[in-house]
Amino acid sequence: MRIDELIAESVAVIDTALSGESTARLDAELLLSHVLKKQRSYLYAYPEVLLKPEHLAEFYPLLQQRCDGQPMAYLLGEKEFWSLSLSVDKRVLIPRPETEEMVEQVLDLPLPPQSVVADLGTGSGAIALALAKEKPHWFVVASDFSAQAVEVAKQNSQQHQENNNQSAEQFLLLRADWLSAFAENSFDLIVSNPPYIDALDAHLKHGDVQFEPLSALVSPNAGLADIEKIVAGADTCLKAGGYLAIEHGYDQGERIVALLDRHGYQDIVDNHDLAGMPRFVIAGKK
Numbered sequence: 001m002r003i004d005e006l007i008a009e010s011v012a013v014i015d016t017a018l019s020g021e022s023t024a025r026l027d028a029e030l031l032l033s034h035v036l037k038k039q040r041s042y043l044y045a046y047p048e049v050l051l052k053p054e055h056l057a058e059f060y061p062l063l064q065q066r067c068d069g070q071p072m073a074y075l076l077g078e079k080e081f082w083s084l085s086l087s088v089d090k091r092v093l094i095p096r097p098e099t100e101e102m103v104e105q106v107l108d109l110p111l112p113p114q115s116v117v118a119d120l121g122t123g124s125g126a127i128a129l130a131l132a133k134e135k136p137h138w139f140v141v142a143s144d145f146s147a148q149a150v151e152v153a154k155q156n157s158q159q160h161q162e163n164n165n166q167s168a169e170q171f172l173l174l175r176a177d178w179l180s181a182f183a184e185n186s187f188d189l190i191v192s193n194p195p196y197i198d199a200l201d202a203h204l205k206h207g208d209v210q211f212e213p214l215s216a217l218v219s220p221n222a223g224l225a226d227i228e229k230i231v232a233g234a235d236t237c238l239k240a241g242g243y244l245a246i247e248h249g250y251d252q253g254e255r256i257v258a259l260l261d262r263h264g265y266q267d268i269v270d271n272h273d274l275a276g277m278p279r280f281v282i283a284g285k286k
């Protein structure tokens with residue numbers, strides 16, 4: 001079978017399986033370029049190339065899994081975040097563009113040049129590695145309660161250090177339960193994209209989230225329990241003059257602003273994501 005024929009067939013199959021999936025063509029092309037280990041442009045340059053049986057044998061199971069709803073990032077084994085290519089699989093949440101927006105805001109905070117920062121619930125290491133890349137003089141602590149997530153983050157941090165010639169001394173990765181392992185006044189900045197979805201939220205039954213680790217998505221108390229633990233821990237672990245940045249659900253902003261207000265924060269700003277939804281709070285500690 002030719003490249004263009006396989007793509008046409010796959011687009012139809014994905015369209016039928018995931019009705020309304022607007023990315024069927026892109027998905028088919030990405031899966032095939034992944035199998036062929038070529039750029040997507042190759043598929044357009046050589047549509048008439050005949051595919052080898054071993055390529056088809058690798059491609060069809062991926063197509064099947066995509067039709068079952070498996071996220072593209074897991075099938076390709078990688079996701080781009082902040083121009084870093086991160087290895088991802090079902091052990092970690094797939095990094096989202098909304099979280100890049102939080103990274104962008106955090107980088108502009110008036111923090112000391114040699115800040116010590118924490119990324120809590122780092123998952124693939126996305127936030128921590130983006131911060132380490134942009135701020136070579138920061139010391140970045142990345143933690144996760146999931147030992148499996150720590151393994152993925154470790155792989156990504158090693159990869160990133162090799163690619164960017166970065167020193168391992170800038171980065172510490174460990175397994176920890178939010179801030180319970182850290183001492184008083186440890187951090188100038190604490191960032192987190194914690195689990196914040198209510199267990200009964202219908203959103204969990206659709207799309208990529210169905211395949212992501214529940215421990216990275218769901219939190220008790222209407223999705224707020226883990227955020228509350230982070231805020232409580234920051235009372236001791238965050239330095240005066242430091243900042244707390246937390247991603248949250250679209251309907252949680254007001255409650256989190258009120259929580260931070262009760263904990264005595266100043267300059268509390270609830271930021272919207274590019275879709276116009278309240279998505280992450282940044283607040284300064286007095």
Ligand code: GLN
Pocket residue numbers: 093096193194195196197209216217218247
């Ligand atoms: N933003 C993700 C979603 O709504 C959830 C990520 C999280 O719980 N931290 O799909």
